[in-house]
Amino acid sequence: MDGPQADKLIMESIDKNFVDNDEYPQTEKIQERSVNMLARLFNAPEECISMGTATIGSSEAIMLGLLAHKWTWRERRKAEGKDCDKPNIVMGADVHTVWEKFARYFDVELKLIPLREDLYTITADDVAEEIDENTIAVGAVIGTTFTGQMDPIKEINDMLINIKDDKGWDIPIHVDGASGGFIAPFLYPDLLWDFRLEQVKSINVSGHKYGLVYPGVGWIIFKDKSDIPDDLVFNINYLGGNMSNYSLNFSKGSSTIIAQYYNFLRLGFSGYKAIMDIMSLNAKYLAYELKKTGKFEVINKNTTFPVVTVKLKDADFTVFQLSRKLRQKGWIIPAYTLPKNADDISVMRMVIKENFGKDMVDSLLEDIKESYNDLESKNEEIHKNENPSLLY
Ligand SMILES: *Cc1c(COP(=O)(O)O)cnc(C)c1O
Numbered sequence: 270m271d272g273p274q275a276d277k278l279i280m281e282s283i284d285k286n287f288v289d290n291d292e293y294p295q296t297e298k299i300q301e302r303s304v305n306m307l308a309r310l311f312n313a314p315e316e317c318i319s320m321g322t323a324t325i326g327s328s329e330a331i332m333l334g335l336l337a338h339k340w341t342w343r344e345r346r347k348a349e350g351k352d353c354d355k356p357n358i359v360m361g362a363d364v365h366t367v368w369e370k371f372a373r374y375f376d377v378e379l380k381l382i383p384l385r386e387d388l389y390t391i392t393a394d395d396v397a398e399e400i401d402e403n404t405i406a407v408g409a410v411i412g413t414t415f416t417g418q419m420d421p422i423k424e425i426n427d428m429l430i431n432i433k434d435d436k437g438w439d440i441p442i443h444v445d446g447a448s449g450g451f452i453a454p455f456l457y458p459d460l461l462w463d464f465r466l467e468q469v470k471s472i473n474v475s476g477h478k479y480g481l482v483y484p485g486v487g488w489i490i491f492k493d494k495s496d497i498p499d500d501l502v503f504n505i506n507y508l509g510g511n512m513s514n515y516s517l518n519f520s521k522g523s524s525t526i527i528a529q530y531y532n533f534l535r536l537g538f539s540g541y542k543a544i545m546d547i548m549s550l551n552a553k554y555l556a557y558e559l560k561k562t563g564k565f566e567v568i569n570k571n572t573t574f575p576v577v578t579v580k581l582k583d584a585d586f587t588v589f590q591l592s593r594k595l596r597q598k599g600w601i602i603p604a605y606t607l608p609k610n611a612d613d614i615s616v617m618r619m620v621i622k623e624n625f626g627k628d629m630v631d632s633l634l635e636d637i638k639e640s641y642n643d644l645e646s647k648n649e650e651i652h653k654n655e656n657p658s659l660l661y
Contacts, residue, residue: 417576
């Protein structure tokens with residue numbers, strides 16, 4: 270997000286409380302329009318009345334999406350006269366911590382599918398093994414936090430349709446599109462991950478990631494009105510007028526919502542696409558050059574999203590040391606271990622953003638190579654001198 274116009278708009282609305290929509294009715298309209306645009310971007314079928322709301326980020330959005338599915342499941346179980354005290358949720362260990370937070374805070378059993386050493390997402394078969402009549406939803410990610418990959422959403426959807434026909438369990442998918450939700454529609458319009466899939470009922474996306482807005486704004490979009498239980502929507506009248514509200518927070522700022530709408534109008538589909546294209550090119554270039562050194566293995570091989578995750582091939586040092594070395598040159602590149610059961614694999618992740626041009630990629634590459642060589646020669650010295658203090 271940049272430009273004096275955007276900053277001015279934000280400053281003009283910095284004093285407005287979003288919840289006061291009787292006083293600021295236009296802000297609510299702007300939210301509705303943005304929700305509508307996102308529902309179209311995520312290919313909601315024409316016959317659906319999609320609904321949604323702006324949130325502080327994807328975290329609040331995920332909580333709201335999953336709560337709705339918990340309620341729907343419980344209402345259905347009650348109506349069938351079945352017990353409803355053991356809800357569970359199924360997802361892979363490749364999810365963001367907020368999913369685990371939901372399970373703990375809202376008392377839902379977490380069925381976390383471990384990863385493998387050779388695959389850092391889940392499979393439809395993994396999901397099939399974990400679901401049962403008490404599953405409120407399956408979580409799937411497009412653009413994972415750890416490697417920038419994608420769960421096989423289409424395969425999971427097809428498997429769930431078979432289960433629905435076979436056993437009568439109607440299990441929704443909530444797609445975590447925190448990053449990928451603003452990338453896939455522009456770069457891969459034919460990729461089936463969104464509301465075109467029957468079981469995908471809700472999607473979250475972060476406005477402050479590839480939505481290109483300042484923090485904090487996110488969105489939860491429900492495919493259809495019927496996917497939000499009435500019970501969870503509060504109608505309040507004490508601010509004047511009647512308003513319905515589905516959120517965890519009451520008061521919040523309006524400016525990021527207005528900024529999101531500004532970006533939608535200012536950039537349009539083609540503007541977003543042009544930015545995503547360039548980011549993707551830069552990410553692919555970085556991945557290609559790192560691979561060419563012969564020292565790194567690129568984990569997200571197709572580099573579908575503008576994220577490059579690498580592990581070291583056969584170095585005498587770790588990605589943690591390399592990351593620390595790069596910090597001395599001013600680069601903050603996180604190094605971490607992957608989730609269970611791939612947790613003996615350590616990687617380094619580079620997220621390519623809008624303002625990260627090719628000149629910066631070149632300068633990063635140079636610093637990575639230099640740091641690598643420094644560590645390598647230092648390690649040789651250590652072996653020679655057996656003096657570990659040389660290593661930081
Ligand atoms: C960043 C992220 C989140 C959390 O989103 P916030 O907008 O920071 O609350 C959740 N899931 C994924 C996959 C993410 O990348």
